[in-house]
Amino acid sequence: MAGVYKLEIKESQAELKQLLGAQATATGKERMQLLYLLKTGQAATVQTAAQLLGRHRVTAQEWLRRYRVGGIESMLEVKVPPGRTRAIPDWAEKALAKRLQEPEGFESYGEIQEWLEAKLGVVAAYKTVHKLVYYHLASSLKVPRPVSVEQSTEQLSAFKKTR
Structure with missing residues (x-):
């Protein structure tokens, strides 16, 4: 039947x-x-x-x-497709995270892009680098805020002592 x-x-x-x-x-x-x-x-x-x-x-x-x-x-068992390989491999991401922890850091995402290519041989788009650093690693660039040339270092230290 x-x-x-x-x-x-x-x-x-x-x-x-x-x-x-x-x-x-x-x-x-x-x-x-x-x-x-x-x-x-x-x-x-x-x-x-x-x-x-x-x-x-x-x-x-x-x-x-x-x-x-x-x-x-x-x-x-549910088969999961492998997906596309990452533009920045895990080992390079770890090296970048370690480098971002250093005090001098980077001044721009373009500089990070250049560092990845020169030191690690990883070529990645600007947008990819930005997303990785800003969203995934939750890190920021180490760029100091602009300081006025008229600002007095003595007055600044005196202000910090009173506060």
Whole structure:
């Protein structure tokens, strides 16, 4: 008969209910719920279970194929794509963070860009350097505030002593 699954679910209803409650992600809960629906008989076919979950029948069958091959661990495994490699590698980021802690620091993000290229051989865009330093490392450039040429150092030290 078409649509009837031929799968032996090894876990008991109680185990499945406990595993369903232990899932941290929505995808994990959906996949466990599929097994629970089939085990308890709330869904007689894979297509009915898929409709109850709001998923396509092929998706539910794929989850069951993974369960058949590798068990619950395989079914719950979510593959994460590797993504693009970072413009500034971790080792260069650590070296930059260490350099930013020094008292002299940098005067501009362009200077940081030049330092990365000259010392570490890492070529990165200005915007990338700015985002890394300002947002990710939460660091700032070590640029002193402008001081008036008319300002007297004696008056400044006297003011600091009275305050």
